[in-house]
Amino acid sequence: MDACLCSNGGSNLFLLRMLMIFCFCNFVANASFNVTTIRFNEGLSPLFGDSNLVRSPDGKSVRLLLDRFTGSGFISSKMYNHGFFSARIKLPSDYTAGIVVAFYTSNGDVFEKNHDELDFEFLGNIDGKPWRFQTNLYGNGSTNRGREERYRLWFDPSKEFHRYSIHWSAHNIIFYIDEVPIREVVRNEAMGGDYPSKPMSLYATIWDASNWATSGGKYKVNYKYAPFVSEFKDFVLDGCASDPIQEVLEASNCTKLNARLNAQDFATITAGRRAAMRNFREHYMYYSYCYDLLRYPTPPPECVIISTEQQRFKNTGRLKFGGSHRRRSKRRNKKNLSDFVNNESIM
Numbered sequence: 001m002d003a004c005l006c007s008n009g010g011s012n013l014f015l016l017r018m019l020m021i022f023c024f025c026n027f028v029a030n031a032s033f034n035v036t037t038i039r040f041n042e043g044l045s046p047l048f049g050d051s052n053l054v055r056s057p058d059g060k061s062v063r064l065l066l067d068r069f070t071g072s073g074f075i076s077s078k079m080y081n082h083g084f085f086s087a088r089i090k091l092p093s094d095y096t097a098g099i100v101v102a103f104y105t106s107n108g109d110v111f112e113k114n115h116d117e118l119d120f121e122f123l124g125n126i127d128g129k130p131w132r133f134q135t136n137l138y139g140n141g142s143t144n145r146g147r148e149e150r151y152r153l154w155f156d157p158s159k160e161f162h163r164y165s166i167h168w169s170a171h172n173i174i175f176y177i178d179e180v181p182i183r184e185v186v187r188n189e190a191m192g193g194d195y196p197s198k199p200m201s202l203y204a205t206i207w208d209a210s211n212w213a214t215s216g217g218k219y220k221v222n223y224k225y226a227p228f229v230s231e232f233k234d235f236v237l238d239g240c241a242s243d244p245i246q247e248v249l250e251a252s253n254c255t256k257l258n259a260r261l262n263a264q265d266f267a268t269i270t271a272g273r274r275a276a277m278r279n280f281r282e283h284y285m286y287y288s289y290c291y292d293l294l295r296y297p298t299p300p301p302e303c304v305i306i307s308t309e310q311q312r313f314k315n316t317g318r319l320k321f322g323g324s325h326r327r328r329s330k331r332r333n334k335k336n337l338s339d340f341v342n343n344e345s346i347m
């Protein structure tokens with residue numbers, strides 16, 4: 001945590017922050033989801049860079065490597081009309097500038113012009129600087145309306161495995177890290193097709209995004225440190241497997257399965273988890289499209305404007321950090337906004 005705040009803020013603020021951190025950590029430790037995990041070959045297949053996709057002998061985990069020749073990725077063998085998609089992931093360590101590890105759902109291979117997508121994108125960093133990540137969603141080809149939020153993490157994701165999950169129902173989308181919901185998007189009629197609605201596959205990829213991932217492309221992938229290794233295990237693919245073309249017409253096939261899914265503990269955010277989510281967003285979110293009035297003079301309809309967040313983000317959606325962060329965020333502010341948008345898409 002930023003120590004400067006504590007010294008400026010007096011002891012009451014200090015105590016309050018310590019209390020909040022304490023509560024937050026408490027939540028992180030508690031109650032894991034009741035999910036059934038599968039082995040790699042029980043629902044996943046190599047997507048590209050086969051030589052850099054290394055399965056463990058027991059088939060329970062897989063490593064995705066990036067070297068100077070290729071990245072790598074996998075995809076679910078089926079598509080799902082709503083579901084809970086999850087894996088425990090460990091990210092590459094040390095110098096990781098320019099690298100993106102993505103864990104996401106999409107149907108871009110089937111619906112090229114009007115695809116849906118839900119993303120975790122982990123953005124590498126120079127040595128000594130932590131990984132950051134963003135979440136995003138597209139619906140029915142809304143690629144010119146990015147809905148990015150960016151965050152830091154409360155742990156080092158290269159040191160141990162953490163569970164990253166995407167819950168997607170007809171009613172809401174929740175991104176989880178471990179059991180902490182970090183973002184919820186509640187479906188809103190005004191979103192129209194921007195809310196993902198067609199069957200999607202799960203993907204995981206590692207790739208060279210030198211042109212934008214770290215400080216807007218300033219720091220490139222340095223292959224002196226290759227291979228870059230990310231590790232995935234304890235997969236969960238819980239949803240209604242669907243034929244993407246037929247299922248658009250026959251959504252009713254999934255009614256029963258989705259009712260079961262929506263009764264699971266991850267489908268609704270309890271009061272306790274909601275408090276953890278608020279706490280996370282207050283301390284670790286550093287960009288939100290909802291407050292970026294330069295990009296969206298009228299925030300998109302699903303945005304829930306929280307006055308304390310609005311005060312922090314002003315009109316730019318970007319947080320002003322203290323110290324060395326400030327220089328970086330200034331540069332980002334100056335950059336053409338379109339490059340924040342244009343090179344976000346995964347495919």
Ligand SMILES: *[C@@H]1O[C@H](CO)[C@@H](O)[C@H](O)[C@H]1NC(C)=O
Pocket residue numbers: 113114140192193194
């Ligand atoms: C999605 O896009 C297609 C083609 O662009 C369009 O025909 C359809 O009406 C859209 N669906 C929704 C729900 O907006």
Ligand SMILES: *[C@@H]1O[C@H](CO)[C@@H](O)[C@H](O)[C@H]1NC(C)=O
Pocket residue numbers: 242243246247250253
């Ligand atoms: C949906 O259900 C109908 C009848 O129950 C069945 O004929 C059809 O094959 C199913 N469609 C899919 C995509 O599973």
Ligand SMILES: *[C@@H]1O[C@H](CO)[C@@H](O)[C@H](O)[C@H]1NC(C)=O
Pocket residue numbers: 336337338
């Ligand atoms: C920003 O990018 C857009 C699209 O690439 C371009 O048309 C515009 O001229 C750029 N503006 C500046 C200030 O560079």
Ligand SMILES: *[C@@H]1O[C@H](CO)[C@@H](O)[C@H](O)[C@H]1NC(C)=O
Pocket residue numbers: 211338339340342343
């Ligand atoms: C996006 O990346 C491409 C290369 O993949 C690059 O040519 C383009 O200039 C980038 N766009 C922006 C706005 O930075």
